[in-house]
Amino acid sequence: MNSETLNTLDSYSKNKYKYGFVTDIDNEKPKKGLNEDTIKFISLKKNEPDWMLEWRLKAFLKWKKMKEPKWANLNFPQIDYQDIYYYSAPKGFDKKPKDLSEVDPKLIETYNKLGIPLEEQKVLAGVAVDVVFDSVSVATTYKGELEKLGIIFCSIGEAIQKHPDLIKKYLGSVIPPGDHSFSALNSAVFTDGSFVYIPEGVKCPMELSTYFRINAENTGQFERTLIIADKGSYVSYLEGCTAPKRDDNQLHAANVELIALEDAEIKYSTVQNWYPGDEDGKGGIYNFVTKRGLCAGKNSKISWTQVETGSAITWKYPSCILKGDNSIGEFYSVAITNNFQQADTGTKMTHIGKNTKSKIISKGISLGKSQNTYRGEVSFLRKADKARNYTQCDSLLVGNKCGAHTVPYIDSKNNTAVIEHEASTSKINEDQLYYCRQRGLSHEEAVSLIVNGFCKQVLQELPMEFAVEAQKLVSISLEGSVG
Amino acid sequence: MNIQDNYLKNKKNIFFTENEDVENHRKKLINIFEKDRFDKKNNESLKNVNLKNFLDFNYKYLVPEETSVINNNHDNSYSIVSVNGQCASFKDDKIEITKILDEDYNDFSKNDTIEKNDHFVNLNSLFLNSGFKIIIKKNNNIKIKISNIITDDDLTIFQKNNYICEDGSSLNLIEEFENKNNSTSNILNVIKLEKNSQLNHFLIQDNAPDHNLIITTHSSCKKDSIYNQKVYNFSEGYVRNFHYSELIETNSEADLQGIFFLKDNNTSNNKTFVKHLAENCKSNQVYKGILNDHSKATYFSNTHVDQEAQKTEGYQLSKGILLSDNASYFSKPELKIYADDVKCSHGSTIGPIDENAIFYLRSRGMSKIAATKILISSFINEELSSIDNEQMSEKIQKKLVRYLSQVK
Numbered sequence: 044m045n046s047e048t049l050n051t052l053d054s055y056s057k058n059k060y061k062y063g064f065v066t067d068i069d070n071e072k073p074k075k076g077l078n079e080d081t082i083k084f085i086s087l088k089k090n091e092p093d094w095m096l097e098w099r100l101k102a103f104l105k106w107k108k109m110k111e112p113k114w115a116n117l118n119f120p121q122i123d124y125q126d127i128y129y130y131s132a133p134k135g136f137d138k139k140p141k142d143l144s145e146v147d148p149k150l151i152e153t154y155n156k157l158g159i160p161l162e163e164q165k166v167l168a169g170v171a172v173d174v175v176f177d178s179v180s181v182a183t184t185y186k187g188e189l190e191k192l193g194i195i196f197c198s199i200g201e202a203i204q205k206h207p208d209l210i211k212k213y214l215g216s217v218i219p220p221g222d223h224s225f226s227a228l229n230s231a232v233f234t235d236g237s238f239v240y241i242p243e244g245v246k247c248p249m250e251l252s253t254y255f256r257i258n259a260e261n262t263g264q265f266e267r268t269l270i271i272a273d274k275g276s277y278v279s280y281l282e283g284c285t286a287p288k289r290d291d292n293q294l295h296a297a298n299v300e301l302i303a304l305e306d307a308e309i310k311y312s313t314v315q316n317w318y319p320g321d322e323d324g325k326g327g328i329y330n331f332v333t334k335r336g337l338c339a340g341k342n343s344k345i346s347w348t349q350v351e352t353g354s355a356i357t358w359k360y361p362s363c364i365l366k367g368d369n370s371i372g373e374f375y376s377v378a379i380t381n382n383f384q385q386a387d388t389g390t391k392m393t394h395i396g397k398n399t400k401s402k403i404i405s406k407g408i409s410l411g412k413s414q415n416t417y418r419g420e421v422s423f424l425r426k427a428d429k430a431r432n433y434t435q436c437d438s439l440l441v442g443n444k445c446g447a448h449t450v451p452y453i454d455s456k457n458n459t460a461v462i463e464h465e466a467s468t469s470k471i472n473e474d475q476l477y478y479c480r481q482r483g484l485s486h487e488e489a490v491s492l493i494v495n496g497f498c499k500q501v502l503q504e505l506p507m508e509f510a511v512e513a514q515k516l517v518s519i520s521l522e523g524s525v526g
Numbered sequence: 527m528n529i530q531d532n533y534l535k536n537k538k539n540i541f542f543t544e545n546e547d548v549e550n551h552r553k554k555l556i557n558i559f560e561k562d563r564f565d566k567k568n569n570e571s572l573k574n575v576n577l578k579n580f581l582d583f584n585y586k587y588l589v590p591e592e593t594s595v596i597n598n599n600h601d602n603s604y605s606i607v608s609v610n611g612q613c614a615s616f617k618d619d620k621i622e623i624t625k626i627l628d629e630d631y632n633d634f635s636k637n638d639t640i641e642k643n644d645h646f647v648n649l650n651s652l653f654l655n656s657g658f659k660i661i662i663k664k665n666n667n668i669k670i671k672i673s674n675i676i677t678d679d680d681l682t683i684f685q686k687n688n689y690i691c692e693d694g695s696s697l698n699l700i701e702e703f704e705n706k707n708n709s710t711s712n713i714l715n716v717i718k719l720e721k722n723s724q725l726n727h728f729l730i731q732d733n734a735p736d737h738n739l740i741i742t743t744h745s746s747c748k749k750d751s752i753y754n755q756k757v758y759n760f761s762e763g764y765v766r767n768f769h770y771s772e773l774i775e776t777n778s779e780a781d782l783q784g785i786f787f788l789k790d791n792n793t794s795n796n797k798t799f800v801k802h803l804a805e806n807c808k809s810n811q812v813y814k815g816i817l818n819d820h821s822k823a824t825y826f827s828n829t830h831v832d833q834e835a836q837k838t839e840g841y842q843l844s845k846g847i848l849l850s851d852n853a854s855y856f857s858k859p860e861l862k863i864y865a866d867d868v869k870c871s872h873g874s875t876i877g878p879i880d881e882n883a884i885f886y887l888r889s890r891g892m893s894k895i896a897a898t899k900i901l902i903s904s905f906i907n908e909e910l911s912s913i914d915n916e917q918m919s920e921k922i923q924k925k926l927v928r929y930l931s932q933v934k
Contacts, residue, residue, distance in 0.1 A: 425851070440866035443833060449861040453874055458848035461877035468863050468870040 076125040079103065082231055085130050089200050089234070092207065102220035102230035109224040115387035116416045116448060119329065119356050127294055129232045129265070189247075195240040196251055199267050202238035209240060213271055217300040217337045217364070225331045225358075229298040233267035236297070241276035241307070250506050252281035266297040272307035274340065279310040281509055293318075295354075296331045305340030305367065310348070312505050314513050317353035324383025324412075327355025334361035338370035338399075346373040347390065348504045350513040352520045355384060360418065362391035365399035365430075372401040375501040377513075379520040380413030380445070389419035389436075389450075394427035394460065405436040406498050409445035410521065420452040423460040430460040438468040439497055441490065441521075491518045527582065529559045533652055536585040541654045542628040551635045555648045571644070573856060574793045574822045575766075579738070580649070583710065586680050587655045596623070603669035610676055611656025611685035611711070620666045626657035630688050634716055634744075646740050646766065650684050650714045657686035662723075665694040672701045674711070676737075681709035688716045691723035691751070700728045700918060703761075708736035715743040719751035719778075727755045728918065729767075732925055735790070737763040745771045747778035747807075756909065757784035759794060760925040768797040773807040773835075781810045785906050787929045788821035788853070797826040798842075802835035802865075811842045814906055817853035818933060828860040829870055836865050842872035847879060847905060849898075849933060899930045 074081070082103055086096040111122075189196050195206060203210050220230035241247055272278055295317070301309050311334075320327025330353075336345035347361040357380075363372030374390040392401040401421065409415040417436045438447035449466045471493055479489035495502075495517055502513050533540070533556065542548040590609035596616045604621065606613050616623040635651065662668055676683060691697055703711075719725055725745075733739055739761065745753045759765050771780035782798040800809040811827045829840040846855040859872040879901050887897035903926065910926070913919040 438861075438863070440863065440868070443836070443866045445866070446862070446864045448863065449872070450858070451860075451874070452856070452858050453876060454854070454856045455846070455848060455876040456854040458851055458853060458878050462875060464859070464872070464874040466859070466861060466872050468861055468868060470866045470868070 075128055077103075077127070077129060077232065081129050085232060085234060088130060089203075091200075091203055094207075094211070095203055098215070098220075099231050102227050103232075105221040106224060106227035106231055109221075109227055111225070112223045115358055115418070116414065116450075117356055117358065117385050117387050119385070122294060122329070124228075130234055188249075192245050192248070193242040194245060194247060195238065197238055199233070199236045199238045199269060202269070206238070206240070209271065210238075210269070213300070213302055214267075214269060215300075217302060217335045218298050218333055222333070225296045226298055226333045229265050229267060229296050229333070233265045233298065236266040236268045237270075238268070239270040239278060239280065241272045241278045243273045244275045245273075246276065247278040250279045250281050252283070264293075264295045264297070266299075268297070268299040269302075270300070270309055270311070271302045272304065272309050272343075274304050275306040277308045279312070279506060281312050281314075281506060283314045283316070283509070283512070294329050294331070297333070299332070299334040299361075301334075301336035301345055303336065303338050303340065303343035303345050303370075306342045307340065308344040308346075309336065310346045310506075311336070311361070312509055313347075313349040313351075314505075314509055314516065315349065315351045315353055315357070316516060319353045319384050320355040320382065322382055324355070327384070328353065329356045330354040330358065331356075332359040334359065335364065336362070336372070337364045338367050338372060338396075340367045340370075341396075342369045343367050344371040344373075346371075346375075346504070348375040348501065349377070349388075350502070350505070350509075350516060351376070351378040351386060351388060352516050354386075357384075357386040357388050359388045360391055362393070363401065364393045364395065365401065365427075366395045367399075368396040369398045370396055371399070374401075374403045374405070374419075375504045376405045377408070377498045377501045377517070378406070378415055378417075379408045379517065380410065380415045381520055382411040382413060384411075384413040386414070387416040387418055389417045391420045392422070392432060394421075394423045394430040394432070397426065397428045398430065399427055400431045401433075403432070403434040403436070404500055405434075406501055407436070407438040407447055408441065408494060408497070408521075409438065409447045410441045412444045414446045414448070416448040416450060417466075418450045418452075420454070421462060421464070422452075422454040423457045423462065425456050427457050428459045430457065432460075432462045432464075434462075434464040434466075436466045437497070438466075439494065440468065440470050487521070491521050494518075494521055529581065529649075529652070530556050532583075532585055536587075536653070539585070539587045539655055540652075541626070541657075542631055545628040545631075547632050548628055548635075551632075552652055555652050558648060559645075570824075570858065571768075571795065571797060571826065573795070573824050575795060576764075580646070580710075580740075583682055584680065585653065585682050587683070588678055588681060590677065602667060603671070605671045605673070607673050607675060608658070610681065611674075611683045611713070613658050620663055620668055621670075622661040622663070624659050626654075626659050626686050626688060630659060630716070631686070634686070634714075644742070644768065646712060646768070647714055647742055650686065650712045650740075650742070653682070653684040653712075654686055655684050657688075659688040659690075661690045662692060662695040662697050664692045667696045669698040670700070672699070674701060674703050674705070674713075676705050676707060676709045676711060679707045679709060681707075681711075683709065683711035683713070685711065685713045686716065687713065688718075689725070690718045691720060691725055693721045694723060695720075696724045698726050698915075700915070701730070703729070703731045703733055703739055703741075705737045706734045708734070710738040710740070712740040713742070715741070715745075717743065717745035717753065719745065719747045719753055721748050721775075722750045723748075724752040725754070727753070728913075729755070729757045730918070730922065731757070731759045731761045731765055731767075733761040733763045733765070735762040735792070737761070738765075739763065740766045741768070742766075743769040743771075745769075745780065747771070747773050747775070747780060749775040750777045751775075752779045752781075754781045755783065756913075757786075758909075758922055758925075759784065759786035760929060761794075762790065762792060764793055766795045768795075768799075770799045770801070771809070772801045772803060773809065774803050776804045776806045778804070779808045783810070783812045783909060785814045785816075785909050786823065787816050787926075788823055789818040789929070789932060791820045793822045795824050797828075799826075799828040800830070800840060802829070802831045802838045802840060804835055806837045807835065808838075809840045813843075814845045814909065815855060816847045816849065816902055816905070816929075817855055818849040820850070820852045822854050822856075824856045824858075826858045826860070827872065828862070829872075831863045831865050831868055831870065833864040836867040838865060838868040838870065840868070840870040842874075844872075844874040845905075846876040847902070848876065849879070895934065898933060902930060902933070
């Protein structure tokens with residue numbers, strides 16, 4: 044283990060949850076609860092056209108008739124949807140600031156604490172950041188350079204105003220509002236999120252990234268992200284989350300839709316570090332995320348990479364619909380659960396087109412009293428000739444009070460398709476541990492090193508900036524629970 | 527007709543209707559059926575099952591006229607003919623065979639560790655009309671062959687069998703199901719393995735296209751005991767093989783294996799479930815299937831490791847070969863692990879026959895069909911070569927040849 048990781052471990056052991064602070068900004072909220080008025084309020088606040096309001100109300104009608112999906116291996120109290128604020132925007136954002144100097148200095152300070160100084164990132168990192176702070180995009184940087192290439196990268200609210208044609212065509216086309224109750228809920232009340240459109244033949248020169256951050260108490264965050272990669276284009280998108288320390292459970296139900304047309308490629312990476320609750324399992328974020336990508340055109344590719352360390356409840360299945368011939372879907376995941384966290388995560392690969400390929404690598408690590416489930420479905424439909432899937436899901440158990448579960452669903456209706464699945468569950472190898480200890484590492488360092496090695500196959504898929512952060516996160520997540 | 531009416535109408539033919547505990551249990555079962563109307567969407571084990579046949583059935587049972595025969599061949603082997611689920615009582619110093627008793631029924635219904643959420647097992651308990659109990663006495667080594675014969679068309683057999691292997695005993699059990707009529711049998715085997723006992727259980731299934739067989743096994747293993755099960759399914763009719771095993775004391779082992787050969791419009795549902803409840807136990811679940819024409823199969827395997835069950839080894843393997851465009855195979859290999867010092871894994875593959883292997887054989891002058899047949903035989907060779915009973919091995923070989931002759 045290098046000295047950097049050691050230093051990080053050291054610094055993190057001193058302050059328990061670095062991101063557990065609250066920025067004191069006045070919030071403008073509607074009343075608690077979910078009804079048609081709430082949706083009209085949101086729509087009005089966002090200055091949306093009538094067709095959008097109609098779309099939301101339709102989704103709301105569907106949601107009213109639906110029950111929460113029950114398949115997941117999760118235990119949590121019933122969510123009271125009427126006890127949640129559905130909109131919260133920092134004051135004075137009805138008129139958007141034109142550049143960073145107009146942004147509330149307190150917000151800027153928050154980002155500095157989080158380690159993502161906008162000014163610095165703008166200049167040094169070369170990353171255009173579309174920051175979401177409590178539902179409203181605060182500032183969008185690097186727009187000019189992207190505009191030159193014809194790339195649209197803005198908040199979804201802005202896209203509804205400026206690019207109604209694209210929104211009308213693609214919004215809800217991959218995740219229909221009536222898919223399940225969380226997607227219907229999101230469709231009805233989504234407040235913000237990112238919109239990306241990469242025009243034909245353009246390779247996006249930089250990694251696009253958004254930082255989400257829940258700030259106001261009892262505010263569910265309902266993000267809606269829509270990424271469209273036109274023919275022959277390429278984009279890599281980063282998503283990272285941290286949330287302040289709270290005692291009340293906060294609901295998060297995001298929808299992410301990806302559409303890759305002919306020869307296009309989308310790479311979507313996530314590092315999720317929402318507040319997981321304290322050592323006694325109190326508080327923490329409920330994270331119910333629907334992520335789905337559609338490989339619509341021939342030779343298209345969608346790749347999901349995720350590192351899940353936070354949230355009290357993680358319910359997340361980034362999936363790919365491989366419709367175009369020769370399209371490729373990939374899923375790389377590391378999920379770490381500690382204390383009383385519960386994660387039920389995995390993927391769904393639906394092979395429709397000929398010669399479609401998918402690959403699933405999932406690594407689950409359970410510590411403390413947590414429960415970690417991989418749940419994945421691979422299905423080959425009748426016409427998926429010569430389709431191919433490889434799935435590997437490994438679980439590591441640290442301690443005897445946690446659980447690791449693997450629930451794959453494999454369905455083949457085509458006799459030329461080949462599917463391979465393997466999974467293993469074990470504890471940390473004693474020999475490896477002994478080897479590390481012999482060379483002078485402490486028990487905790489040794490475990491951290493081995494776990495990092497266990498996850499390497501996934502971590503190496505992350506873009507550079509994320510890979511470093513993710514590696515630190517993995518070490519931090521293990522802290523205090525081994526030995 | 528709903529299930530309650532069906533039950534009340536045929537009560538005179540059903541076992542233990544006078545026993546209060548049994549009746550109370552059955553009332554609960556009827557309630558379950560009323561509430562949970564076989565919800566296919568939320569119950570994967572019902573995938574591909576033609577429910578109408580099993581819920582809306584005409585109950586018909588005939589008490590066999592001729593009681594079955596038991597031959598003692600002086601070499602510790604017995605052959606039993608079970609007619610319509612019943613067989614004659616028998617007793618010597620090694621084994622004891624009796625009818626199933628109401629106390630056995632209550633024993634099963636009161637056992638909480640058993641997976642109870644199974645509609646077909648509930649149907650079996652409700653309409654129970656036959657069954658027997660075999661006890662293998664201490665330290666005996668015995669072979670039993672059971673031929674399951676059903677005499678008439680349209681019969682509905684609901685049969686419960688209990689097997690008890692006492693301390694240190696060993697049993698080689700071969701069960702044959704070769705029926706040509708269109709009856710339905712729903713059989714539940716409850717197996718208890720005492721300390722240091724072993725049961726090798728072979729099930730050979732080869733029924734006609736209209737014959738339905740639903741067979742469920744619940745085995746529980748005490749200290750140092752071993753349960754081996756091998757299922758050979760050549761049936762042309764519907765077969766449901768659900769086998770549960772519980773390792774309740776240390777050092778016990780369960781090995782659940784099966785192969786199935788499907789063609790035409792046939793379906794088969796398979797499930798194995800091993801619950802590790804004690805330390806140092808081993809389990810293995812292996813199913814292989816070959817699917818032709820429009821056939822459909824499901825296989826659910828599940829390893830559950832309790833928090834107490836450290837040093838567990840649990841393995842699963844599922845392999846499927848699809849020979850036709852219209853065949854489909856669904857597999858769900860599940861691991862639920864609550865202990866940390868375990869070695870558990872599962873593997874699952876579904877695909878066509880390896881084209882390179884076909885090419886290799888064809889380049890040596892073999893026809894495509896011949897090559898396919900050789901590769902299918904080699905795919906299941908491991909399961910066939912492990913049979914040490916020559917008679918049985920020959921029988922299975924014949925059935926395999928019959929199946930392969932229809933592969934085109």
